[in-house]
Amino acid sequence: MREKQLSEPICGRCTSDGLLMEADVALLELHRQAGGEDGGILALPALRALCESSAALGMKLARTIQVSDERCDHRLLVETAPDQESVTIRITGWQERERDDALLETPRFRLDMSDHQPGMKLQLDAALRVLAISGALPNTRIGQPDIGQALNQWAQLQTAPPASFPLLEAVAERQAFKAQAAKVNGCAVMLAGQPLLSGKGEFSGYLCQIAEASVTPGQAEAPPSPTQLVTPNLKQPLSRIIANAETIHGRLRGPLRENYASYARDIASAARHLRDLVEDFGDLETVEHPGFRLDVERIDCCELARRAAGLLAVRAADHGIAIQTPGEVDSLAATGEYKRVLQIVVNLIGNAVNYSPDGTIVTVDAAIIDGNPAIIVQDQGDGIAEENREHVFEKFERLGRSADGGSGLGLYISRRFARAMGGDLMVDGSEVGARFVLILPPA
Amino acid sequence: MIVSDGQRPLEHPLREAERIEREQPALQADLAARLFPRSQIALEDATVASARAILFTLVNAIEADLTGEEPGLSWPIIERSRLLDHPPLFRFLMAHAAWLRLGQRLPAPLWQRSNVWLSGHIDDDDELLSESIFSLLSARSRTVEERLSGRYDLPAPIFRHLVRQIDAALLSSDKADPHRAHDVATLLAAHDEAAGLPYLSARLAVQLARDENFEELRDPVHAGLDLFAGYLASELGCSWHDVVLMLGEGGARLMLLLRAAAFRRSEAQGIADLLSPTDRVPDLTHYKEVSKKAARALIAATGSGFGDA
Structure with missing residues (x-):
């Protein structure tokens, strides 16, 4: 050195x-x-x-x-x-x-890339230069890189929203990556890769899979929708309005006439309603987009249940509602996108807290149902009549409840997310309260 | 509402009893986790207590920076809501707890030798070296509270997570004032990883190694623990916090660390005796039988969640 x-x-x-x-x-x-x-x-x-x-x-x-x-x-x-x-x-x-090039030159280090998956595979060294190539893409315009050529000289990497390069982030962390968009000779391709370790345990490059992008060029470069443009720009000022209105309502800056404090509470409440609507419409557009898909991974239902409950613990405690969760040592593996499963469970617990009488218990549990892992949320409220159990998952369905500020989209979006992950979201009969069951594919 | 001696409102006994009943399942889960730990390595009470003290000090320091007032609002909310349930933070807490306990085993007076040695180089013609020495000596003279919290040594993503969660906790506190002395963005922009011991130690170790100060760098008393850890981190290509964790835990991983850095057995024995907890001094009988290459590969593959220097 x-x-x-x-x-x-x-x-x-x-x-x-x-x-x-x-x-x-x-x-x-x-x-x-x-x-x-x-x-x-x-x-x-x-x-x-x-x-x-x-x-x-x-x-x-x-x-x-x-x-x-x-x-x-x-x-x-x-x-x-x-x-x-x-x-x-x-x-x-x-x-x-x-660099210990001898290790890279050892023939046995070359990976056997002769499996029968479609597409082209590249073995890259730690500097992302091509060491070996197998397979080819049907589109002959794409061609093949030269051995020794740097990947970024052959393929022009494209950013993924929001302005990130999955490949570069993965290189920094020595992690696997997927969905790295790129262009080769004007053709859109997608890259995914697994990191390789040398015999010394050091990072030595990637085994990279190249496939033609399945979207048409027009779709790939579609401009962001009005909702995509508006949602982030609306959420920030709304959050500021809520914070300021709550400050006024709480008289944190000094005494204030009762009616003015009350106006401030109404402003905070209306702004919160508006922010929830903006978020729901953003999610609605996401789930109804034709190219919508989720990135599933191995998740722990019990850990998710505990985390979702933790996020709502303060709100529940304000109403004297206790949330019972799986024990700290419990674990139940499933497959799903962590962020979306968390969103579903938070939505279910939030509904349960909203519609339960003060001083009751909301139970969040994880169990195997018909061979599939599931997260169950049960409350001690009025429950949902049998004839309404499918209607609650319909778009804008409020079951006549209009005063709680909801958009009627939460359960519709949650079910769409659940089904996109290969699972489902159902409500079933229960002696007391409502019982929602989120089914997920096994790990 | 029942009010205590002018301090904080007390919980009504009926409310308190209800809450205690509600918390029984969580309490039982805590007991079960202590009785039947998932890891085969027993977590010492001292480590848990240190981690709690570090986190409490960190949360209060950040809250004070955000509000400009006496802290105390966010901690109860954070305790109740698991807002800080974040594995990289726990990894930091374990490493920082190990760091504090190492400091107890090798008390500050022993570091005077290191300070004297480093001060001797502070007027060096190499301005970059002088700057590095000055920065490290400044970092060593932080207040007790700053050293306890380790806030300047936090990797930026963990610091960001903490600040945002504490900000969220303050928002949900009904006594919070959103007109903060500093907003979150200002506080985040002011945090500088380059001012933390992990980076300062690694940087100075690289500069001193260039001038072949190996004898001093490989002696924890002469170099000081921080610089010694920085030397090992840069030599072995792993993070400073991971090195500190291994130095602090003693046992097999300390032995591998020393073997990977090619210490002779007698040197390794001296360092192990100095730094290990009394019940975790590694057995070096088979020290030479462990392949240096294998030890380096294992240390380099240590799965750091810190991403620091």
């Missing part, structure tokens, strides 16, 4: 989406050696991921990262500081280490 003598930091600056704006000579040389162009996208994936993280978090980061050029690996001590439009880079330590 060699230490580079740094008498002062090596500095640079890039835009928040990774365009190198300026750099000291040593950094610029490294960028060029890695295939980058002056003023182009920073060609050092780990450094670029760090800058993008710093911009996304709006925070100063300081990390040791590893980048590679044709000759060797470099371990850099890097500090980043974001401002409005750019990220400042400051390198305070620089070690160069010869």
